[in-house]
Structure formats: C-alpha cells, structure tokens
Amino acid sequence: MPITVQIPTALRRHTSGVGSVECSAANLEELFSVLDQKFPELKPHLRDEKGQIRRFLNVYVNEEDIRFLGGPTYAFQEGDEILLVPSIAGGSV
Amino acid sequence: MSHYELRCRECGRTWGNQPRSICDECFSPLEVTYDYDALKTSVSRERISSRAPNMWRYSELLPLPQGHQPRLPVGFTPLFQAPHLAQKLTGAAVGNLYIKNDAVCLPTLSFKDRVVAVALANAREFGFDTVSCSSTGNLANAVAAHAAREGLKAWIFIPSDLEPAKILGTNVFGAKVVRIAGNYDQVNRLCSQIADEHRWGFVNVNLRPYYAEGSKTVGFEIAEQLGWRLPDNIVCPMAGGSLITKIKKAFDELIELGLVEPKEVKFFGAQATGCSPISTAVKTGSSEIEPQKPSTIARSLAIGNPADGHYAIKAIKNTGGWSEDVSDPQVVDSIKLLAETEGIFTETAGGVTVGCAGKLYRQDRILPEETTVLCITGNGLKTTDVLAGVYETEQPIAPKLKEFEYYLQQQNVDRSNIPGVLARAEEAAGIGA
Numbered sequence: 001m002p003i004t005v006q007i008p009t010a011l012r013r014h015t016s017g018v019g020s021v022e023c024s025a026a027n028l029e030e031l032f033s034v035l036d037q038k039f040p041e042l043k044p045h046l047r048d049e050k051g052q053i054r055r056f057l058n059v060y061v062n063e064e065d066i067r068f069l070g071g072p073t074y075a076f077q078e079g080d081e082i083l084l085v086p087s088i089a090g091g092s093v
Numbered sequence: 094m095s096h097y098e099l100r101c102r103e104c105g106r107t108w109g110n111q112p113r114s115i116c117d118e119c120f121s122p123l124e125v126t127y128d129y130d131a132l133k134t135s136v137s138r139e140r141i142s143s144r145a146p147n148m149w150r151y152s153e154l155l156p157l158p159q160g161h162q163p164r165l166p167v168g169f170t171p172l173f174q175a176p177h178l179a180q181k182l183t184g185a186a187v188g189n190l191y192i193k194n195d196a197v198c199l200p201t202l203s204f205k206d207r208v209v210a211v212a213l214a215n216a217r218e219f220g221f222d223t224v225s226c227s228s229t230g231n232l233a234n235a236v237a238a239h240a241a242r243e244g245l246k247a248w249i250f251i252p253s254d255l256e257p258a259k260i261l262g263t264n265v266f267g268a269k270v271v272r273i274a275g276n277y278d279q280v281n282r283l284c285s286q287i288a289d290e291h292r293w294g295f296v297n298v299n300l301r302p303y304y305a306e307g308s309k310t311v312g313f314e315i316a317e318q319l320g321w322r323l324p325d326n327i328v329c330p331m332a333g334g335s336l337i338t339k340i341k342k343a344f345d346e347l348i349e350l351g352l353v354e355p356k357e358v359k360f361f362g363a364q365a366t367g368c369s370p371i372s373t374a375v376k377t378g379s380s381e382i383e384p385q386k387p388s389t390i391a392r393s394l395a396i397g398n399p400a401d402g403h404y405a406i407k408a409i410k411n412t413g414g415w416s417e418d419v420s421d422p423q424v425v426d427s428i429k430l431l432a433e434t435e436g437i438f439t440e441t442a443g444g445v446t447v448g449c450a451g452k453l454y455r456q457d458r459i460l461p462e463e464t465t466v467l468c469i470t471g472n473g474l475k476t477t478d479v480l481a482g483v484y485e486t487e488q489p490i491a492p493k494l495k496e497f498e499y500y501l502q503q504q505n506v507d508r509s510n511i512p513g514v515l516a517r518a519e520e521a522a523g524i525g526a
Contacts (some may be wrong), residue, residue: 045117057120068386086285087400
C-alpha cells in the first residue's frame with residue numbers, strides 16, 4: 001500500500017537528510033522493515049536491542065495515534081501519511 | 094563549568110546543556126543530573142533556611158545558569174494541617190493530614206509557576222527571544238506571565254475547549270494564543286513538530302528537562318516545612334505524570350545530600366476517571382500506558398497520552414503506593430469539601446486529589462496515623478464554570494430589619510444553626526462573656 005512517512009529532524013542525519021519517504025507497506029511491522037532496509041543506520045535508533053520499536057517513539061497515521069487504530073494490527077490505507085514523533089518526557093525515578 | 098548537565102535516562106549518554114529533550118541515539122528522554130559530591134559541601138539546612146522564602150532558596154539543586162537573577166518570588170507556598178478535612182475523610186480529627194497549597198503560588202496561582210521560572214531562566218541563557226508551550230491552561234498562564242516579566246515573546250498553544258478564565262488569564266499578559274481544534278494530546282504533538290522546525294523555546298518540549306526540575310521545589314518545601322523530615326505519603330494529581338516523579342526526585346536528593354533522614358515515602362497518584370491512563374495501568378498491573386481520549390471536567394489533567402506516564406507508574410509501584418481516580422461529580426463534591434472544611438478553593442485537579450485521597454483512606458492504603466500530604470496544585474477561581482448551577486441565586490430582600498427578620502423566619506433551618514442563637518441563649522442565662 002503506497003504511504004508517506006515523515007522523518008523528524010533528529011533522525012535525518014541517518015537518512016542522508018531525507019525528510020519524507022514514499023514507500024509501500026501493509027502494516028507497522030512491514031513499514032519498519034522497509035525503513036530498516038532503506039536506511040540501515042536508522043535501525044538502532046528506531047528499535048531497541050531486542051528488535052522492539054522503541055518505547056518513546058510515537059507513530060501517528062494522518063495525525064491520529066496509531067494505538068487508537070489498533071496499533072500493529074492497523075492495515076495502512078492508500079495515501080496514509082505516517083508521522084514519527086518522539087514522546088517528550090523528562091521524568092525521574 | 095556547570096554542576097549539572099543533561100543525560101539520557103535510558104542509554105546514559107551525556108549531552109551537556111542545550112535546548113534538547115530527546116537523546117538522538119535512542120529517542121529516550123533526557124534528565125538533568127548533578128554533581129552531588131560537590132553539592133554536599135555547599136548545601137546545608139542552615140544555608141537554605143537563611144534565604145528568602147521562595148523557591149530560589151534551593152538554587153543549587155536547580156539547573157540555573159551562572160549569575161541567574163530571579164525576577165519573581167515564586168513558590169514557598171503554605172503547608173498546613175487539615176484536621177477538619179481529615180475528620181471528613183478518616184472519621185478522626187487527626188493532625189497528620191497536610192495540604193501543600195499551590196493554589197496560592199505566585200504569580201499565576203498554580204504550581205506551573207515553578208517549572209516556568211526554571212525553564213525561562215534557561216530560555217534566556219540559550220538565546221531564545223520567543224517562548225512557547227502546549228498547555229491545558231495553567232501552564233499557558235504561567236508562561237505568558239513570566240515571559241511578560243522577562244521581556245520575552247510568548248506563543249501559547251491550547252485546546253480550543255479550554256476554560257474561559259484560563260484563556261483570558263493568558264491573553265491579559267499580551268501573549269499570542271493559538272487555539273487548536275483538538276485535544277491536548279493533539280496540541281502537544283503539533284508543538285513537537287513545530288519545535289522541530291522553528292527555533293523557539295518550548296518550555297515543555299525542547300526545554301522540558303530543565304522545566305521539569307522546577308517541580309522538585311514542591312518536594313523540597315514539603316520536607317523543609319515539616320521540619321526537615323519526609324512524610325509517609327504523598328498524594329499528587331497526575332496529568333503528564335512529571336510532578337509525582339519530580340517530588341520523588343526531590344526527596345531522593347535531600348536524602349543523598351544528608352539534609353533529611355532516609356525514609357521510604359509512598360507515592361499515590363490521582364486522576365479523573367474520564368482520563369485515567371496512569372491509574373488504569375497501575376490498577377491493571379501494566380508498566381506501559383494505553384492512551385485514552387479524555388472526557389472529564391478536570392481539563393488541567395486531561396492528557397490521554399502522558400509523556401511521563403511510564404516513569405509515574407514506576408514511582409508509584411517502586412514505593413508501594415497506588416493510584417486512584419474519581420468521577421466528575423466526585424470532583425465537584427471534593428472541591429466543595431476542601432473549601433468548606435479548610436477554606437481552600439481549588440480547581441478541578443485539587444478536587445481530583447481530595448476525592449482520590451478519600452478513596453485511599455477508605456481502602457486503608459493510607460492510614461490516619463500516617464503523615465500524609467495532599468498536593469493542591471491550582472486555584473478554583475480558574476475553573477468556576479464547573480460550579481455553575483451548584484448554588485442557587487437568591488432573591489434579594491429589601492434593606493430593612495423587618496424584612497430580614499421575616500427572611501430569617503422563612504429559612505427552614507434548625508434554630509440552633511441560626512447565627513447568634515447560642516450567644517443570645519447564653520446571655521439570657523447570664524453566662525455569656
């Protein structure tokens with residue numbers, strides 16, 4: 001399914017400055033696999049040591065948090081715009 | 094060389110001091126850390142207590158640029174016993190329940206003045222001429238007021254359904270208010286994107302690590318005002334979840350520096366049921382947040398995707414605390430209860446805190462003999478709309494004594510409740526003063 005992914009500034013040094021990517025993916029896992037392949041340097045920033053998508057990375061589909069749409073089970077629709085936005089926390093325990 | 098710097102909470106990489114809240118390596122949040130060994134020689138109870146009664150007395154424990162000159166006496170709000178409220182909540186008029194009353198924090202009557210004071214000290218140092226924030230209201234008021242005082246421009250982003258008093262209380266300081274047709278979480282996400290593109294000092298985005306440290310002063314003050322000792326329990330409202338973690342950090346630092354005796358303090362979080370992602374996680378035993386779409390009158394707590402939720406859950410679980418939530422009618426009842434018992438008019442967030450405290454007492458999670466502090470973080474004059482219709486508007490009577498006597502007769506109340514009856518009876522019996 002053709003979709004567009006917006007890359008935040010902080011990560012563009014790992015995408016040779018590319019800020020927007022058009023690609024084809026059916027769901028979240030497939031999208032991250034596409035990004036892993038396209039930008040190998042980006043992978044360790046998006047996934048932790050166990051390969052899980054990092055906790056503080058929020059994913060939005062057409063401005064809606066993907067967790068409200070079913071998270072990993074959401075099937076991308078043609079033309080979806082995906083935003084990767086870091087969760088802004090500053091806590092301490 | 095500064096005695097503090099930013100460090101990634103997860104991977105530990107240090108970032109010096111700069112307007113940045115995220116680690117580029119792992120996307121995790123940054124945290125201000127201090128050289129505690131150096132602080133041990135420079136900080137003492139006597140030194141702190143000899144200073145003016147405001148939050149700047151804890152300057153060494155805050156990330157403030159060298160030579161910073163505070164321009165507003167923020168903080169050092171009253172901490173006092175609440176025996177009448179305790180009577181209602183526990184059935185006994187114990188002296189162990191305290192209110193930390195940030196409803197009277199200056200200059201904008203909420204604890205947000207503390208965080209903004211620290212954020213703007215750093216905004217100036219980093220060379221920003223415009224400060225900004227996403228806000229549920231109190232932060233908007235604080236950023237606008239402090240920016241006016243500091244001579245900075247302010248751009249404030251708010252959800253469009255905010256209480257009128259909070260919008261007016263931002264407009265009045267000359268700030269540019271941008272209303273967004275969406276909830277706070279959508280406003281916050283937009284601000285993250287704007288901060289990515291524009292060189293503005295967003296207090297709760299790129300200045301967030303510094304900003305959040307200001308909340309520690311609530312904890313420092315509670316300890317000092319209890320006579321340099323820690324309470325048994327803290328009950329704290331939770332929106333983004335930062336305050337509760339920062340009060341814990343404050344207590345940990347006081348212990349580390351030898352300013353208080355070590356003590357295990359339990360942390361209890363309070364939310365409105367209509368927006369309770371953190372309390373839901375605690376109750377279900379989850380360590381992760383499931384975001385919610387907020388629906389509550391407690392709009393200052395209406396954050397469905399709390400940035401510090403993960404750490405708030407940890408603070409609660411690791412200390413043996415708990416989290417509760419209350420319905421909107423309970424919020425209103427609790428606002429009235431605090432006002433009627435202790436003379437404090439708090440906003441909806443305070444109603445949430447008082448209501449949840451009542452639940453925690455009833456569940457025996459908090460015991461009456463324990464020293465417990467309720468954090469009241471905002472002022473009721475900002476959310477009067479939730480009390481609309483609660484009180485009847487009385488028909489006026491003519492300014493005549495006869496009219497008043499008639500009015501008194503019409504009041505269908507117990508005679509002993511009429512003011513002056515007791516005094517008059519005592520006078521008749523010849524025992525009055």
